[in-house]
Amino acid sequence: MSALFSEIIGGVTAPEGFVAGAGFAAIKEGSTRKYDLALILSAAPTVGAATFTTNKVKAAPVRVSMVHLRSADLRAIIANSGNANACTGCVGIEHAKRMTKAVAAALKLRERQVLVCSTGRIGVEMPIQRIEREIAVLPKALKKNGSQNAARAIMTSDTFAKEIAVELKLGGALVRIGGIAKGAGMIDPNMATMLCFLSTDAALGKKELQSALSVAVEQSFNRITIDGDMSTNDTAILLANGLAGNAPIRKGSPEAKLFQAALNYVTRALACMMVEDGEGVSKFVEVEVKGAATFQDARKAAEAVANSTLVKCAWFGGDPNWGRIMDAIGYSSARMREEMVDIFYDGLSAVKNGVASKTPFGKLREVAARKRFKVTIDLQLGAAEYTVFTTDLTTRYVELNMGE
Amino acid sequence: MSALFSEIIGGVTAPEGFVAGAGFAAIKEGSTRKYDLALILSAAPTVGAATFTTNKVKAAPVRVSMVHLRSADLRAIIANSGNANACTGCVGIEHAKRMTKAVAAALKLRERQVLVCSTGRIGVEMPIQRIEREIAVLPKALKKNGSQNAARAIMTSDTFAKEIAVELKLGGALVRIGGIAKGAGMIDPNMATMLCFLSTDAALGKKELQSALSVAVEQSFNRITIDGDMSTNDTAILLANGLAGNAPIRKGSPEAKLFQAALNYVTRALACMMVEDGEGVSKFVEVEVKGAATFQDARKAAEAVANSTLVKCAWFGGDPNWGRIMDAIGYSSARMREEMVDIFYDGLSAVKNGVASKTPFGKLREVAARKRFKVTIDLQLGAAEYTVFTTDLTTRYVELNMGE
Numbered sequence: 032m033s034a035l036f037s038e039i040i041g042g043v044t045a046p047e048g049f050v051a052g053a054g055f056a057a058i059k060e061g062s063t064r065k066y067d068l069a070l071i072l073s074a075a076p077t078v079g080a081a082t083f084t085t086n087k088v089k090a091a092p093v094r095v096s097m098v099h100l101r102s103a104d105l106r107a108i109i110a111n112s113g114n115a116n117a118c119t120g121c122v123g124i125e126h127a128k129r130m131t132k133a134v135a136a137a138l139k140l141r142e143r144q145v146l147v148c149s150t151g152r153i154g155v156e157m158p159i160q161r162i163e164r165e166i167a168v169l170p171k172a173l174k175k176n177g178s179q180n181a182a183r184a185i186m187t188s189d190t191f192a193k194e195i196a197v198e199l200k201l202g203g204a205l206v207r208i209g210g211i212a213k214g215a216g217m218i219d220p221n222m223a224t225m226l227c228f229l230s231t232d233a234a235l236g237k238k239e240l241q242s243a244l245s246v247a248v249e250q251s252f253n254r255i256t257i258d259g260d261m262s263t264n265d266t267a268i269l270l271a272n273g274l275a276g277n278a279p280i281r282k283g284s285p286e287a288k289l290f291q292a293a294l295n296y297v298t299r300a301l302a303c304m305m306v307e308d309g310e311g312v313s314k315f316v317e318v319e320v321k322g323a324a325t326f327q328d329a330r331k332a333a334e335a336v337a338n339s340t341l342v343k344c345a346w347f348g349g350d351p352n353w354g355r356i357m358d359a360i361g362y363s364s365a366r367m368r369e370e371m372v373d374i375f376y377d378g379l380s381a382v383k384n385g386v387a388s389k390t391p392f393g394k395l396r397e398v399a400a401r402k403r404f405k406v407t408i409d410l411q412l413g414a415a416e417y418t419v420f421t422t423d424l425t426t427r428y429v430e431l432n433m434g435e
Numbered sequence: 436m437s438a439l440f441s442e443i444i445g446g447v448t449a450p451e452g453f454v455a456g457a458g459f460a461a462i463k464e465g466s467t468r469k470y471d472l473a474l475i476l477s478a479a480p481t482v483g484a485a486t487f488t489t490n491k492v493k494a495a496p497v498r499v500s501m502v503h504l505r506s507a508d509l510r511a512i513i514a515n516s517g518n519a520n521a522c523t524g525c526v527g528i529e530h531a532k533r534m535t536k537a538v539a540a541a542l543k544l545r546e547r548q549v550l551v552c553s554t555g556r557i558g559v560e561m562p563i564q565r566i567e568r569e570i571a572v573l574p575k576a577l578k579k580n581g582s583q584n585a586a587r588a589i590m591t592s593d594t595f596a597k598e599i600a601v602e603l604k605l606g607g608a609l610v611r612i613g614g615i616a617k618g619a620g621m622i623d624p625n626m627a628t629m630l631c632f633l634s635t636d637a638a639l640g641k642k643e644l645q646s647a648l649s650v651a652v653e654q655s656f657n658r659i660t661i662d663g664d665m666s667t668n669d670t671a672i673l674l675a676n677g678l679a680g681n682a683p684i685r686k687g688s689p690e691a692k693l694f695q696a697a698l699n700y701v702t703r704a705l706a707c708m709m710v711e712d713g714e715g716v717s718k719f720v721e722v723e724v725k726g727a728a729t730f731q732d733a734r735k736a737a738e739a740v741a742n743s744t745l746v747k748c749a750w751f752g753g754d755p756n757w758g759r760i761m762d763a764i765g766y767s768s769a770r771m772r773e774e775m776v777d778i779f780y781d782g783l784s785a786v787k788n789g790v791a792s793k794t795p796f797g798k799l800r801e802v803a804a805r806k807r808f809k810v811t812i813d814l815q816l817g818a819a820e821y822t823v824f825t826t827d828l829t830t831r832y833v834e835l836n837m838g839e
Contacts, residue, residue, distance in 0.1 A: 088765030088773045088789075118761050120774065120790040153758025154791050263762050340744065340828070341836055348837025354557025357522050358667050361492030369492045370524065386524040387558050424744070426830040432745055433752025 035199060036293040042178030042194030045209035046232035047274035048074040052172030053184035056165035058158060059113030059151060066184035068162065070169045071108040071228055072138065077270040079105040079146070080241035082248045084265035091116045091123035092147040093264060095131065102143040105270055108228055109134045110148040111162065112187050112213070117263040118154040126157040133166040148226050148266050150187055150213065182211035185226050188431065189213050193304040199293050201286050204277035206233040208290075208297050214255075214305025224262035225252060227301055233290060234273030235280040242282070243291050244269045251298035255306050255420045256337045267298075306420045311427030314346055317405040320365075321416040328365040329417035332408060335363030343424035351392075351399035353381045356406065366412060373409040377401070439603060440697040446582030446598030449613035450636035451678035452478040456576030457588035460569035462562060463517030463555060470588035472566065474573045475512040475632055476542065481674040483509040483550070484645035486652045488669035495520045495527035496551040497668060499535065506547040509674055512632055513538045514552040515566065516591050516617070521667040522558040530561040537570040552630050552670050554591055554617065586615035589630050592835065593617050597708040603697050605690050608681035610637040612694075612701050618659075618709025628666035629656060631705055637694060638677030639684040646686070647695050648673045655702035659710050659824045660741045671702075710824045715831030718750055721809040724769075725820040732769040733821035736812060739767030747828035755796075755803035757785040760810065770816060777813040781805070 044051050053066035081100050083093050099105070109130050116123045131145040149157075172180070182192035196209035210229040229244070248267050273279075280286045307315055318337045323329035336342055339359040345352035353374050360367055374382035376398040380390050398404050448455050457470035485504050487497050503509070513534050520527050535549040553561075576584070586596035600613035614633040639647070652671050677683075684690045711719055722741045727733035740746055743763040749756035757778050764771055778786035780802040784794050802808050 086762065086765040087771055088761050115758070118758060118773065118786070118790055120788070122790075153761060154786075263765060340832075344833050344836035347833065350837065354519070354522060357492050357557060358490065361490040361667060367491055369522065382522070382558075384524070386522055424833060426833045428744075429748050429751065429828060429830045429833055432748035433754065 035289055036197045036296065039196050039198050039207065041176070041196045041209055042182060043071060043209045043211045043228055043230050044175055044178040045196030046207040046230045048232060048272050049230045050173040050175055051177035051181040052169060052174055053177070053180035054165045054169045054172055056111070056158070056161045058111055058162065062113060066180060067111055067113045068165055068169060069110045069181035069184035070134065070173060071181060071230070072173055073106055073230070073270055073272045075272040075274055076104040077106065077272040078237040078240055079268065079270050080237065080244040081266060081268045082245060084263060086263050088118065088263045090149060090264040091119055091127040092149045093266060094124060095127040096146045096148065096266065099131065099143045099146055104144055105146065106140050106144040107134055107138060108146045108148065108268060109166065110185050110226060110228070112150050112185050114149060114151040114155055114157050115153045115264050116149040116157050119156055122156060126159045129159055130162060130166065133163045137167050137170050146268055148264070150185060150224055150226055150264050153263060178209065178211055185211070185213040187213060187224070188310055189308050191308060193301055193308070195297055195300045197293050197297055199289060201233060201275070201277045201280070201289065204275045206275040206277055207231065208293055210297050210301055212301040212305060214308055225265050225305060227252065227267040227298070229267065229269040229297065231269065231271045232273065232275040233271055233280060234275065234277050235271055239280055239282055239287065240269060240271050243294055246291060247294045247298040250295055251302035254418060255302045256334065303420060306422055309422045310431045311425045312422040313425050314423040315403045316346060316421050316423070317418060318421060319405060319416065319418045320408045320410065322409040322411045322413060323415040323417070324366045324413040326415045326417065329415045331363045332360050332365035332367065332410065333417045333419045335359045336406070336408065337419045337421035340424055343422070346399060347423035347425050349396060349400040351376050351381060351395035356408070357382065360408065367410050368412065371411040373411065375407040377404045439693055440601045440700065443600050443602050443611065445580070445600045445613055446586060447475055447613045447615045447632055447634050448579055448582040449600030450611040450634045452636060452676050453613070453634045454577040454579055455581035455585040456573060456578055457581070457584035458569045458573045458576055460515070460562070460565045462515055462566065466517060470584060471515055471517045472569055472573060473514045473585035473588035474538065474577060475585060475634070476577055477510055477634070477674055477676045479676040479678055480508040481510065481676040482641040482644055483672065483674050484641065484648040485670060485672045486649060488666060490667050492521065492667045494553060494668040495523055495531040496553045497670060498528060499531040500550045500552065500670065503535065503547045503550055508548055509550065510544050510548040511538055511542060512550045512552065512672060513570065514589050514630060514632070516554050516589050518553060518555040518559055518561050519557045519668050520553040520561050523560055526560060530563045533563055534566060534570065537567045541571050541574050550672055552668065554589060554628055554630055554668050557667060582613065582615055589615070589617040591617060591628070592714055593712050595712060597705055599701055599704045601697050601701055603693060605637060605681045605684070605693065608679045610679040610681055611635065612697055614701050614705055616705040616709060618712060629669050629709060631656065631671040631702070633671065633673040633701065635673065635675045636677065636679040637675055637684060638679065638681050639675055643684055643686055643691065644673060644675050647698055650695060651698045651702040654699055655706035658822060659706045660738065707824060710826055713826045714835045715829045716826040717829050718827040719807045720750060720825050720827070721822060722825060723809060723820065723822045724812045724814065726813040726815045726817060727819040727821070728770045728817040730819045730821065733819045735767045736764045736769035736771065736814065737821045737823045739763045740810070740812065741823045741825035744828055747826070750803060751827035751829050753800060753804040755780050755785060755799035760812070761786065764812065771814050772816065775815040777815065779811040781808045
């Protein structure tokens with residue numbers, strides 16, 4: 032981490048004026064008493080930015096939040112786990128709206144000041160009355176140190192709560208950025224079953240905020256892939272309430288660059304936590320493609336390698352099977368010339384100009400046996416680069432996804 | 436099967452004038468005595484057609500066969516398992532050529548009359564001297580009933596030899612079409628680690644033959660997917676020697692249609708055997724998309740569903756998880772409207788207009804528990820259709836692909 036900002040505790044409630052809390056509404060049939068409702072509130076009006084799933088099948092809360100995001104004065108986020116409220120038709124839309132309405136009633140806000148998110152099984156109606164009853168008492172759970180509880184409440188098959196916060200000096204003022212997230216399976220570039228709620232007490236305009244969030248998401252959540260699937264519910268939200276008292280950040284200024292760097296750090300850290308906590312994952316692999324003719328070529332090649340089930344199975348077994356990597360690059364639609372390709376495992380040459388390098392196979396095996404390693408692919412055709420963060424594919428992943 | 440043609444025994448050697456045989460050259464280090472070299476020979480000159488992998492990384496034998504295919508008088512196919520001879524650079528090309536040269540020497544042919552194919556691990560040099568020694572004695576193994584042995588010799592992780600033949604009346608003459616194939620993992624639309632050698636004693640021109648093969652491959656090998664990966668070595672070859680004595684088949688004639696139907700049947704049967712024999716497969720699933728706006732939309736939607744690891748894991752567990760199917764259709768780039776989509780399991784409604792149908796979940800579970808079932812997706816936007824044949828994703832698949 033750069034010395035320009037430093038990590039602090041507090042997650043999404045670290046920034047001034049944010050509180051959070053969690054409750055239990057037994058949303059998933061037969062679930063034990065685990066938090067399944069999270070509420071985040073800003074004491075002061077905020078401007079909001081968000082990125083949503085690009086899946087054409089969008090969950091009801093995504094559709095509702097897309098509309099509410101246009102409000103000038105956002106104040107709260109309500110989120111649940113245990114039910115995605117996706118493929119639930121008009122009833123689903125009504126339920127998502129009733130969740131924002133319940134929060135508005137409990138906190139004396141307008142519905143449009145509330146964003147709503149859901150994650151869980153698709154195609155099941157929400158137990159909306161239980162949820163409304165729990166939301167009514169949820170304000171009592173709001174606390175300055177409530178980030179951890181909120182992070183727990185949005186977990187599905189995640190095994191640990193994901194939160195982080197940083198602080199930085201911005202033109203004399205002390206500014207904070209915090210966030211919580213959930214990930215696990217179905218993580219793919221262009222977002223996945225992931226929810227991420229970010230907060231900051233910095234002051235900046237809605238356009239600047241959206242631009243900063245889009246850049247941050249592009250280099251974090253859009254760079255991770257576990258199983259290549261992309262969910263109906265993916266959402267990243269950033270609320271800024273300006274309570275730090277800095278002069279509003281202007282586009283292109285040194286302050287904007289610093290804010291962006293800190294936000295990138297926060298989102299990248301949360302994204303890497305998601306990969307590490309991918310369902311049944313045993314390895315964390317960084318796939319870097321360089322020397323590509325274009326950015327799109329670099330991206331296609333990196334994603335083809337990171338999503339190849341054969342490559343991922345080989346990694347699970349600690350097999351540095353570069354033949355499968357060559358194969359995946361070849362069927363990606365990236366421009367490539369077989370005889371130009373170099374491949375490295377943690378800097379160790381595996382392939383030189385398209386054929387096996389002189390590195391003893393045992394040395395490559397040592398790298399592939401590590402819990403974390405980096406695969407670098409140099410196409411030697413240009414200057415474009417792209418990196419994705421991914422995992423192996425394990426028998427445990429299959430077991431976890433065999434049924435509910 | 437239509438009554439216009441009937442299945443016969445004999446595989447690739449069923450057509451007049453074809454013989455085949457197998458040998459052992461210990462191509463894979465430490466392999467036990469299992470056939471790993473197959474030779475197919477036509478007693479009479481043939482015209483040849485072929486389709487090759489679209490992977491940009493093409494194995495050396497693919498590059499050599501692409502050139503030799505231009506010859507007017509093809510006579511033999513030499514194929515090995517245990518080594519793909521891919522990513523082996525100039526040495527690989529030399530070795531592939533030496534294989535055709537050895538066959539030419541042993542059978543008194545010209546090199547360019549011989550096609551060559553390989554399948555196995557990528558990036559390992561061929562034990563070319565052992566192969567040459569074995570090829571020298573391979574003609575002695577050629578037999579009229581040698582199809583089964585040749586089919587065994589090209590097996591890698593296949594668990595059974597794949598062969599089929601049919602005969603049909605064509606303008607008074609009795610014509611035969613036969614074939615052998617290997618499949619297993621890495622099977623994807625646009626071919627995969629699959630080799631398929633087809634023979635016929637029908638008389639037809641090179642252009643007509645290529646056109647017939649392309650149509651047949653499109654509705655068979657290009658419709659199957661196991662893990663979405665596509666190999667460097669995929670090849671389907673069809674040789675026609677005209678010994679049946681029929682009048683040469685003319686494009687658009689009734690005879691051409693009948694020949695096409697029979698060839699489609701042969702390739703579809705071999706493709707389905709590959710899916711059934713996919714690595715660690717426990718279920719055979721037909722995914723049909725209809726009502727799509729265009730053929731490409733239907734194809735994209737079907738392939739996204741058939742390649743979704745989450746959908747495939749659910750099938751493994753007998754879970755008719757239609758939410759994951761909706762999700763996959765949504766992130767495929769196919770045009771779709773969530774509220775128009777209907778989904779069926781073996782004709783039983785699971786989704787009606789984008790939401791859960793009234794069918795009890797237990798009934799859908801019964802279908803998903805079957806060893807074979809069909810998923811039908813009706814997008815209700817147009818008249819285009821596409822079908823792919825696929826499998827579940829099992830813990831056994833992961834174990835089989837963890838390393839060599």
